[in-house]
Amino acid sequence: MLTHDHRLRLFDQYDPQISRFFDEMFNLDGMVREHYRTLLSRFNNLNDADLEACKQIVNVFFLNQGITFTVYGADEGVERIFPFDIVPRIVPATEWGLVERGLTQRITALNLFLHDLYHDQKILKDKVVPAELVLGSRHFRREFMGVNPPLGVYIHITGTDIIRDGQGNYMVLEDNLRCPSGVSYMLQNRQVMKRAFPRLFADYRVRPIEDYPQELSRVLQEIAPAGLEDPSIVLLTPGIFNSAYFEHSFLARQMGIELVEGHDLVVSDNKVFARTTRGLKRVDVIYRRVDDDFLDPLVFRSDSMLGVAGLVNAYRAGNVALANAVGTGVADDKVIYSFIPKIIKYYLGEEAILPNVPTYLASEKADLRYILDNLDKLVVKAANESGGYGMLVGPHSTAEQREEFARKVVAEPRNYIAQPTIALSRHPAFASDNSFIGCHIDLRPYVLYGKKVSIVPGGLTRVALKPGSLVVNSSQGGGSKDTWVLYD
Amino acid sequence: MLSRAAESLFWMSRYIERAENTARFLDVNFHLLLDLDKIAEVDNGNYWEPLIRVTDDQERFLALHSEFNAQTVSDFLVFNRANPNSILSCIAIARENARSVIETIASEMWEQINWLYHFLNGANREVLQRDPYNFYREIKNASHLFQGITDATFSRNEGWDFVQAGRYLERADNTSRLVDVKYHLLMQAHNASPEPIDNIQWMAVLKSCSALEAFRKVYLSRIEPQTVVQYLVLDREFPRGIYFCVMMLQESLWQISGSRRRAYTNNADRLVGKLEAELNYTSIEDIFQVGLHTWLEDLQKKLIRIGEQVYQTYFAYHAPANPDTLVAGRVSNPVYDGVGAGRSVRAVWSEIERRQQQQQQQ
Numbered sequence: 001m002l003t004h005d006h007r008l009r010l011f012d013q014y015d016p017q018i019s020r021f022f023d024e025m026f027n028l029d030g031m032v033r034e035h036y037r038t039l040l041s042r043f044n045n046l047n048d049a050d051l052e053a054c055k056q057i058v059n060v061f062f063l064n065q066g067i068t069f070t071v072y073g074a075d076e077g078v079e080r081i082f083p084f085d086i087v088p089r090i091v092p093a094t095e096w097g098l099v100e101r102g103l104t105q106r107i108t109a110l111n112l113f114l115h116d117l118y119h120d121q122k123i124l125k126d127k128v129v130p131a132e133l134v135l136g137s138r139h140f141r142r143e144f145m146g147v148n149p150p151l152g153v154y155i156h157i158t159g160t161d162i163i164r165d166g167q168g169n170y171m172v173l174e175d176n177l178r179c180p181s182g183v184s185y186m187l188q189n190r191q192v193m194k195r196a197f198p199r200l201f202a203d204y205r206v207r208p209i210e211d212y213p214q215e216l217s218r219v220l221q222e223i224a225p226a227g228l229e230d231p232s233i234v235l236l237t238p239g240i241f242n243s244a245y246f247e248h249s250f251l252a253r254q255m256g257i258e259l260v261e262g263h264d265l266v267v268s269d270n271k272v273f274a275r276t277t278r279g280l281k282r283v284d285v286i287y288r289r290v291d292d293d294f295l296d297p298l299v300f301r302s303d304s305m306l307g308v309a310g311l312v313n314a315y316r317a318g319n320v321a322l323a324n325a326v327g328t329g330v331a332d333d334k335v336i337y338s339f340i341p342k343i344i345k346y347y348l349g350e351e352a353i354l355p356n357v358p359t360y361l362a363s364e365k366a367d368l369r370y371i372l373d374n375l376d377k378l379v380v381k382a383a384n385e386s387g388g389y390g391m392l393v394g395p396h397s398t399a400e401q402r403e404e405f406a407r408k409v410v411a412e413p414r415n416y417i418a419q420p421t422i423a424l425s426r427h428p429a430f431a432s433d434n435s436f437i438g439c440h441i442d443l444r445p446y447v448l449y450g451k452k453v454s455i456v457p458g459g460l461t462r463v464a465l466k467p468g469s470l471v472v473n474s475s476q477g478g479g480s481k482d483t484w485v486l487y488d
Numbered sequence: 489m490l491s492r493a494a495e496s497l498f499w500m501s502r503y504i505e506r507a508e509n510t511a512r513f514l515d516v517n518f519h520l521l522l523d524l525d526k527i528a529e530v531d532n533g534n535y536w537e538p539l540i541r542v543t544d545d546q547e548r549f550l551a552l553h554s555e556f557n558a559q560t561v562s563d564f565l566v567f568n569r570a571n572p573n574s575i576l577s578c579i580a581i582a583r584e585n586a587r588s589v590i591e592t593i594a595s596e597m598w599e600q601i602n603w604l605y606h607f608l609n610g611a612n613r614e615v616l617q618r619d620p621y622n623f624y625r626e627i628k629n630a631s632h633l634f635q636g637i638t639d640a641t642f643s644r645n646e647g648w649d650f651v652q653a654g655r656y657l658e659r660a661d662n663t664s665r666l667v668d669v670k671y672h673l674l675m676q677a678h679n680a681s682p683e684p685i686d687n688i689q690w691m692a693v694l695k696s697c698s699a700l701e702a703f704r705k706v707y708l709s710r711i712e713p714q715t716v717v718q719y720l721v722l723d724r725e726f727p728r729g730i731y732f733c734v735m736m737l738q739e740s741l742w743q744i745s746g747s748r749r750r751a752y753t754n755n756a757d758r759l760v761g762k763l764e765a766e767l768n769y770t771s772i773e774d775i776f777q778v779g780l781h782t783w784l785e786d787l788q789k790k791l792i793r794i795g796e797q798v799y800q801t802y803f804a805y806h807a808p809a810n811p812d813t814l815v816a817g818r819v820s821n822p823v824y825d826g827v828g829a830g831r832s833v834r835a836v837w838s839e840i841e842r843r844q845q846q847q848q849q850q
Binding site: 159176178179180181238239240241242243244245246249250252253258259260261263264274275276277289290291294303304305306 | 489490491492493494584587588589590591646744802803838840841842844845846847848850
């Protein structure tokens with residue numbers, strides 16, 4: 001049928017490939033899902049000029065704010081904008097409810113697990129988790145046995161990576177319990193979307209996320225050493241060359257706290273002080289974005305130039321609180337990950353609400369055989385790496401890469417796991433030629449834990465913008481988009 | 489406030505001021521030459537070489553170029569990243585300092601300096617020959633806008649005082665260098681040319697400090713070497729004049745320490761008070777008696793010493809105590825050459841620290 005509008009509408013050419021992937025926007029019949037209906041018609045009514053204008057707003061916003069990241073190893077002066085995709089991801093209230101319950105359960109259990117590991121180690125004695133896996137983990141800090149962090153909380157800030165499989169089931173891919181980053185992108189993405197598509201917000205009832213910094217600030221106050229009314233809180237950053245430096249400064253500003261580097265702090269008499277133009281000033285709580293290894297050259301890596309000598313002793317003496325606590329990395333080890341459903345069962349007596357991705361441990365004989373025989377189908381990951389480094393995506397790998405990984409896995413089985421290649425759900429993304437293409441996405445919500453667990457409704461949806469790619473990390477060519485959690 | 493934050497604000501401010509003054513130098517030199525060409529046979533090199541001399545960068549320059557001319561000198565002073573005093577380097581370092589205190593400054597300040605950096609980094613180098621006037625004006629305006637934004641958004645706290653101190657210390661130093669080089673340049677031209685120097689060249693000197701109009705209000709049309717120097721060095725009201733800058737510097741430093749007049753509490757206060765008093769009671773005749781160049785050189789040394797004392801008093805806290813860590817670590821102290829001729833430079837981060845900073849991520 002010929003209409004008076006000859007122009008092809010933007011989504012007419014979009015191919016969700018529903019036979020192969022779960023598409024967030026279109027159902028199995030190729031029809032738009034209910035909660036995306038308004039979005040679809042809005043975008044279909046945009047012309048090329050509108051879209052250019054939107055892209056312009058977005059680019060100027062990010063470049064002017066300096067929200068760029070430096071490509072490691074590249075020449076000086078190479079800074080890129082973290083790619084932002086203008087099509088928002090929409091999560092209906094019921095789906096979010098599931099994610100929220102699942103994460104609360106998981107974080108509660110993981111915190112009990114950490115407390116147990118650093119105290120009685122009942123779970124090891126009951127042989128639910130093999131002791132050698134925990135005690136042999138690079139991130140297990142025996143220096144912290146018996147130390148009681150304020151409120152008994154170890155993981156104040158978590159950024160769990162969640163994916164949806166081919167059937168649209170939400171699953172946990174990784175628990176990031178150390179210093180998860182990206183929350184500033186969540187906040188900035190929302191801000192830029194409001195600028196670029198103000199009318200679209202009027203069509204949807206999107207839950208706000210803007211109070212994240214206040215929530216984080218509340219948690220940091222709650223964990224201050226006992227009896228402190230008005231604790232002095234700082235954010236410890238590795239420094240301006242860290243790819244997340246923008247985020248550190250952004251959060252410090254939003255919370256109204258001082259941003260410090262290791263050089264700015266000094267420990268005297270087991271108390272932590274900041275060096276100011278008027279002498280030393282006491283510090284009570286440190287939101288640290290420096291890894292355990294670099295935190296204190298006297299206890300961990302002695303060549304660290306980012307840490308504070310004596311910080312660990314001050315912490316053990318209870319004179320300063322750290323968020324997150326030291327030693328949480330043992331619980332987000334990718335080998336330990338495979339035991340988390342059992343860990344939830346052990347501490348809470350419940351089944352995991354959000355399932356794991358099936359995981360093969362190279363340290364198990366049968367699993368190792370399977371991994372080596374199926375390298376071309378599996379995703380192999382180093383247990384301790386993050387950021388998409390040290391990873392083999394079997395179906396996209398070359399024979400040499402597979403050989404190299406086979407050698408590594410055999411040499412260090414404890415350090416490797418493998419998972420089936422999950423066809424991550426896809427979402428339309430806006431391509432440079434003004435068309436829409438399906439890109440794989442994941443979701444990183446941010447979980448805060450002080451006196452209780454709380455989750456800001458939203459998160460960072462990361463997008464694998466390279467066509468066909470499954471890797472969403474910014475260091476590997478990923479981008480992000482705004483995430484709208486709807487009211488009931 | 490944190491010593492490091494104070495130091496970063498101080499250097500951020502200094503480097504922006506330095507970049508602006510270099511743009512002024514270059515802009516005026518370019519126009520001066522256009523004018524001079526009309527009155528005498530001028531060997532260009534003689535008029536470009538002093539720009540390198542004044543910034544104490546001869547060695548670095550000669551390692552890269554064999555000839556002083558408009559193209560080599562302006563490229564070296566504007567875009568060369570190997571020259572830490574080039575405009576691009578200054579803005580890059582100012583931007584890194586701003587970035588390291590990004591949570592204490594207004595986002596508009598950051599956006600402005602970030603914009604200037606991207607403007608310079610992305611500029612086509614041919615612009616220096618094609619349209620120098622607009623290019624330098626853009627840089628000057630960007631610096632003014634930055635200062636205006638700072639003025640309109642920065643809380644009047646200690647950080648503000650460090651920004652002011654950095655700006656006026658740098659400006660006093662830069663104006664002294666500008667007066668020095670122009671004076672010699674013009675005297676040289678004067679000796680070489682049978683014609684008397686006319687007002688045009690002295691006007692150019694004043695223009696480089698945006699001082700021409702203000703000068704005329706004071707001295708009407710009597711543009712002579714003595715009055716120009718008197719104005720740029722000793723005037724109490726002109727905001728790019730040396731004496732004015734020293735007064736403002738004193739004001740900021742005393743604000744920081746809480747000292748009152750004549751009751752200094754640290755060496756920075758003492759030295760700036762001493763210099764202010766000296767300038768207060770100096771006449772133009774005193775200066776010419778010593779010799780302008782010698783007098784200005786001595787002034788620059790004094791300014792450098794004030795900078796050293798600001799560092800010792802407020803920033804040195806975080807200097808690594810152990811000399812071994814100093815070698816491997818971050819050289820965060822400004823490097824003073826002690827001779828007085830060099831310009832203080834804020835050193836940057838070591839390679840090891842850079843790498844360690846990059847490693848942290850999840």
